[in-house]
Amino acid sequence: MKKETLNIGVLGAGPIAQFAHFESCQKGRNVRLYAICDTAEDLLNRMKAIWQPEKICTDYAQMLADPNLDAVIIATADAYHVPLALMAVRAGKHVLVEKPLSHSMEECKELDEAATKAGVVVQIGHMKRFDPGIEFAKEFIDSQMGNLLALKTWYADNNHRYTTTDNVQPMPIKSENSRKSGTNEKENLERYYMMAHGSHLLDTAMHLGGKIGSLRARLRQMADMYCWFIDAEFENGAVGHLDLTVKIRGDWHEGFHIYGEKGTVFAKTYNPWFYKSSDVECYLEEKQQYLRPLSADGFTYRRQLEHFADVILSHIPQKGTNLLEGMEITKGMLAIKESLEGNKTVYLDQLNGTSF
Ligand SMILES: NC(=O)c1ccc[n+]([C@@H]2O[C@H](COP(=O)([O-])OP(=O)(O)OC[C@H]3O[C@@H](n4cnc5c(N)ncnc54)[C@H](O)[C@@H]3O)[C@@H](O)[C@H]2O)c1
Numbered sequence: 001m002k003k004e005t006l007n008i009g010v011l012g013a014g015p016i017a018q019f020a021h022f023e024s025c026q027k028g029r030n031v032r033l034y035a036i037c038d039t040a041e042d043l044l045n046r047m048k049a050i051w052q053p054e055k056i057c058t059d060y061a062q063m064l065a066d067p068n069l070d071a072v073i074i075a076t077a078d079a080y081h082v083p084l085a086l087m088a089v090r091a092g093k094h095v096l097v098e099k100p101l102s103h104s105m106e107e108c109k110e111l112d113e114a115a116t117k118a119g120v121v122v123q124i125g126h127m128k129r130f131d132p133g134i135e136f137a138k139e140f141i142d143s144q145m146g147n148l149l150a151l152k153t154w155y156a157d158n159n160h161r162y163t164t165t166d167n168v169q170p171m172p173i174k175s176e177n178s179r180k181s182g183t184n185e186k187e188n189l190e191r192y193y194m195m196a197h198g199s200h201l202l203d204t205a206m207h208l209g210g211k212i213g214s215l216r217a218r219l220r221q222m223a224d225m226y227c228w229f230i231d232a233e234f235e236n237g238a239v240g241h242l243d244l245t246v247k248i249r250g251d252w253h254e255g256f257h258i259y260g261e262k263g264t265v266f267a268k269t270y271n272p273w274f275y276k277s278s279d280v281e282c283y284l285e286e287k288q289q290y291l292r293p294l295s296a297d298g299f300t301y302r303r304q305l306e307h308f309a310d311v312i313l314s315h316i317p318q319k320g321t322n323l324l325e326g327m328e329i330t331k332g333m334l335a336i337k338e339s340l341e342g343n344k345t346v347y348l349d350q351l352n353g354t355s356f
Pocket residue numbers: 011012013014015016017037038039040043058059060075076077078080084098099100125126127177178179180196272
């Protein structure tokens with residue numbers, strides 16, 4: 001009989017698990033919150049009382065040894081993503097790993113080889129792909145737009161973001177005993193913002209525009225603000241402009257415009273914690289009409305998990321960010337760094353460095 005529900009173990013009971021992953025496991029149509037693992041026992045017990053998983057444990061290896069566990073969501077600090085994903089893959093478990101995948105090409109390759117050998121699915125948590133407005137735009141681009149001329153995409157985090165998110169998210173439960181990665185990721189803000197937000201921007205750009213062949217980046221830093229303007233050329237010939245700006249004064253500002261042979265896409269994306277789908281308009285020249293989806297269900301974190309489970313249970317093609325795409329994002333971030341250091345255009349298949 002076909003298995004209909006995937007048993008999920010969430011590794012890490014920190015803020016992102018509390019805000020998104022536990023609820024996604026609880027509400028998802030084809031998943032079950034089977035286990036929670038965190039080294040902080042006090043936090044684990046509180047999560048057990050709220051979310052009622054079948055099992056809890058402080059030892060990740062023990063969770064992975066459970067034959068009833070099908071897949072793991074890795075919701076830990078960035079530096080642990082690949083090492084902990086590798087352990088899961090080697091134990092034969094499917095993996096949904098939080099973004100950013102990695103800062104290192106070697107790490108990405110090692111994980112890709114191990115996942116291929118184990119025959120398991122690995123999906124990276126770029127949940128914006130499961131915003132139904134963005135899904136609608138992607139479908140329109142692939143089926144109706146013809147060749148792409150140009151793509152502009154922007155991701156501007158704003159100075160009032162925590163006022164907003166503190167209002168809509170529950171108060172996170174914290175523990176003194178939570179495991180911290182040895183590195184303080186916020187020590188180098190240029191690197192941190194690129195990993196945290198630039199990875200989302202590159203994922204959106206490449207998901208909609210295809211692989212980036214080369215890019216040239218500029219960075220201006222002023223007060224507490226950072227602004228990267230990136231000129232890109234996609235392998236399909238389209239020209240691109242990517243804008244990553246942090247702490248703009250005002251509201252969250254994210255979206256894209258895409259110009260194609262047969263149509264145009266205009267999109268405005270909201271702060272993800274509003275669970276509101278992007279406003280998307282796709283103009284089709286043939287009909288001289290705009291198409292605009294309602295997209296009522298904007299719970300992107302639950303939707304990415306349901307898709308991940310569908311890929312495993314029903315063998316449908318993977319729409320979420322896969323490991324090869326994760327590697328391209330890492331390459332993109334490396335290329336931006338090399339471009340800034342050398343003040344030059346960088347080709348993604350001719351990078352000098354392999355990690356940053
Ligand atoms: N997709 C998104 O929109 C989004 C939003 C926010 C954060 N994130 C990502 O989520 C990740 C986690 O963020 P966070 O703020 O919840 O992290 P956090 O570091 O605050 O919490 C992680 C938890 O994992 C536990 N942990 C770490 N290693 C462990 C191990 N080996 N075994 C058992 N438990 C372990 C820690 O004790 C801690 O409680 C980050 O990589 C971040 O980039 C994604």
